[in-house]
Amino acid sequence: MTVDAELVQRMARTVGEQVSEGMRAGGAADGAGQLDGNGVDSSGWDEEDRRMYTRTVIQRAISAENERRLGQGQPPLDNAAASELNTAVLNRMFGLGDLQLHIDNPQVTDIYVNGCDNVHLKWRDGRSTRERPVAATDESLIEMIRNQARRSRHEHHWDPASPVLDLQLPSGDRLNAVAWVSQRPSISIRRHDFAIVRLKELIDLGTINEALFQLLSAMVRARFNILVAGGTGAGKTTLLRCLLNEIPPDERLVTVEDSLEIGLARFAELHPNHVELEARESNIEGTGEVTMHDLVRAGLRMGPDRVIVGEIRGAEVVPMLLAMSQGNDGSMSTVHADSTAGTFPRLQAYMAMTPERFDTRTANLMVANAVDVIVHVARRRDGRRVLTSVREVTGADGELVVSNEVYGPDASMRAQPNFRFEDATLARLEHVGFDRRWLEPSANRWGSTG
Numbered sequence: 003m004t005v006d007a008e009l010v011q012r013m014a015r016t017v018g019e020q021v022s023e024g025m026r027a028g029g030a031a032d033g034a035g036q037l038d039g040n041g042v043d044s045s046g047w048d049e050e051d052r053r054m055y056t057r058t059v060i061q062r063a064i065s066a067e068n069e070r071r072l073g074q075g076q077p078p079l080d081n082a083a084a085s086e087l088n089t090a091v092l093n094r095m096f097g098l099g100d101l102q103l104h105i106d107n108p109q110v111t112d113i114y115v116n117g118c119d120n121v122h123l124k125w126r127d128g129r130s131t132r133e134r135p136v137a138a139t140d141e142s143l144i145e146m147i148r149n150q151a152r153r154s155r156h157e158h159h160w161d162p163a164s165p166v167l168d169l170q171l172p173s174g175d176r177l178n179a180v181a182w183v184s185q186r187p188s189i190s191i192r193r194h195d196f197a198i199v200r201l202k203e204l205i206d207l208g209t210i211n212e213a214l215f216q217l218l219s220a221m222v223r224a225r226f227n228i229l230v231a232g233g234t235g236a237g238k239t240t241l242l243r244c245l246l247n248e249i250p251p252d253e254r255l256v257t258v259e260d261s262l263e264i265g266l267a268r269f270a271e272l273h274p275n276h277v278e279l280e281a282r283e284s285n286i287e288g289t290g291e292v293t294m295h296d297l298v299r300a301g302l303r304m305g306p307d308r309v310i311v312g313e314i315r316g317a318e319v320v321p322m323l324l325a326m327s328q329g330n331d332g333s334m335s336t337v338h339a340d341s342t343a344g345t346f347p348r349l350q351a352y353m354a355m356t357p358e359r360f361d362t363r364t365a366n367l368m369v370a371n372a373v374d375v376i377v378h379v380a381r382r383r384d385g386r387r388v389l390t391s392v393r394e395v396t397g398a399d400g401e402l403v404v405s406n407e408v409y410g411p412d413a414s415m416r417a418q419p420n421f422r423f424e425d426a427t428l429a430r431l432e433h434v435g436f437d438r439r440w441l442e443p444s445a446n447r448w449g450s451t452g
Contacts, residue, residue: 010087011138013063014094020059021052021095053096060091098171099146100136101191105173111193112235117186118143124235128385144187147179168283170261174268194239196265201244209237209379210389211448213440214409214417217392218377220436222248225332226374229314231339236379237387238336239263239312245334246310247272253332256301258294259312277304294318298325311335319352320360326372342376342393346403362401370398374427376405380415388416394423408441419443 064087068078079087093102104113104123112124119135137143144160151158151169160167160179167179174194181187201219204210210218221228222245230245232238243264249255255276257264266276279301284291294311298321301309309325311318313336326333339345349369353360360368378391392409406424409417419441423431428438439445 009067010090010094013060013067013087014091017056017059017063017091018095020063021056024055024059053092056092056095057088060088063091064088098136098150100134101146101189104133104136105171105175105191105193108195108197111195113189113191113193115143115187115189117188120186126385128383140187143189144181147177147187147189150177168261170263174263174265176261176263192235194263194265196243196268198240199243199247199269201248204241204244204389205449207387208449209241209387211416211446213446214389214392216436216440217431218245219248220431220434221375222332223434224430224436225308226430227326227331227372228334229345229373229376230334230336230379231342231345231376232336232379233338233340233381236381238338238379240387241377241379241389242310242312242334242336249273249308249332251275253307254305255308255310256304256306257310257312258297258301258318260294260315261312264310264312277301277306295321298322302330306330308332308334313337314349314352316352317356319349320356320358320368323368323372327368339378342378342391342407343405345376345378345393346405363398366398366401366403370395370403380411382415388414390415390417392417394427396424414448416448417446419446 064079064084071078089103090100093099098105101113101115104110109126110123111126114122115136116122118137118140121133121136123131123133125131137146147167148160150171151160151167154169158167158169160181162182165180165182167177169177169179171177171191174196176192176194178190179187198204198207201210201215205212205215228245230238230242246255246264246266247269251272251274253275255266255273256279257266257276258279258281260281262278262280264278266273266278270276279297281294281297282290282292294315295317298309298311298318302321302325307330309322309330310333311322314322315338322333322335337345337348339348346366346369350362350365353365353368354362373395376391376393376395377389378393379387380390381387389409390411391407394406394408395403396406397404406421408419408421408423410420412418422428422441432438
């Protein structure tokens with residue numbers, strides 16, 4: 003069933019008022035979730051304290067609602083309806099209302115809202131569906147997003163003067179919102195599957211096979227500088243996260259991201275010595291901006307064994323390449339490109355847009371001196387994400403970066419052996435225990451996953 007929207011709105015308003023009054027009065031929630039009126043200072047409450055307190059108030063509000071219904075000769079809410087109402091009110095107060103139900107669904111990969119009543123989902127199996135409205139009006143949709151922005155870690159403004167909002171949600175997912183420059187408010191949410199954390203898991207998902215697992219894990223151990231290329235939604239960040247979790251726990255890692263999507267903090271037992279750096283936009287006065295370029299340079303001064311840039315998309319390409327070529331071996335990043343070969347013109351364009359305006363020849367030399375391997379992932383029509391290509395970078399020759407596509411895509415887009423690695427590269431891999439027999443075509447069979 004679907005709980006009545008007016009009831010959710012009315013109860014959320016009532017509960018919000020009662021929670022505010024209780025906190026002002028110094029109420030506290032004890033371990034059993036009961037209100038304790040002995041004057042504990044609520045200013046010391048954390049988010050979970052407030053949630054516990056709110057859950058208790060919601061339960062009392064639901065009981066009051068049932069008493070009201072009985073008094074009017076109406077049937078009370080059954081258990082299913084009461085549970086749905088409880089979730090809806092919590093989502094209204096701490097999350098994104100009806101949108102939160104989609105965010106909490108592990109099978110949803112992308113959420114698109116083109117106005118309050120035009121909602122579309124993409125699913126992990128490749129389906130696209132249209133869903134019911136997530137707000138009563140566009141104005142209430144805007145206010146819901148604004149409330150979430152106010153609860154975020156950084157100061158975010160979303161108004162006619164700042165019509166574009168980029169926000170990391172508490173779930174780790176990324177929200178982009180645009181209004182006032184579009185006909186209706188537009189919300190896009192990219193889900194991140196933090197349940198996929200190890201490279202081995204990608205075999206069962208059909209993204210790689212056993213031979214590629216052996217190769218990629220050896221590249222990490224051999225401290226190859228790796229770029230993960232792919233299009234939007236191809237699984238670049240997921241593959242990067244899995245590669246990072248192959249790094250030994252005694253190494254110090256520094257990650258630099260526009261928005262914290264890799265989520266190393268979720269795997270602190272794998273990386274006890276890590277630092278996450280996140281770029282910051284300027285405030286309403288136009289000050290306080292910290293760019294990715296700034297953070298990469300700062301990260302290099304923090305004594306990292308490896309530097310990881312969530313995505314190269316501009317001037318941060320230069321310090322990243324310098325880090326890779328000047329002692330921070332084993333560093334990694336992602337880049338938006340439609341193939342491993344297509345990565346080179348993308349990097350050249352980024353370097354041409356820097357203040358130094360590097361020409362193609364210089365850019366190619368820097369790339370060749372920094373990057374060891376580029377791997378490409380793509381999303382097929384059936385929704386499955388697959389690794390399509392592995393390209394070894396071997397040098398630069400004027401207008402060209404010299405490379406070998408060691409693995410190339412077959413008719414199903416899945417990577418198959420294509421050329422051999424150079425002897426020096428093979429020696430590095432074998433030094434960390436890699437068996438070159440994994441590169442033979444006979445060892446590169448894929449499962450029957452389509």
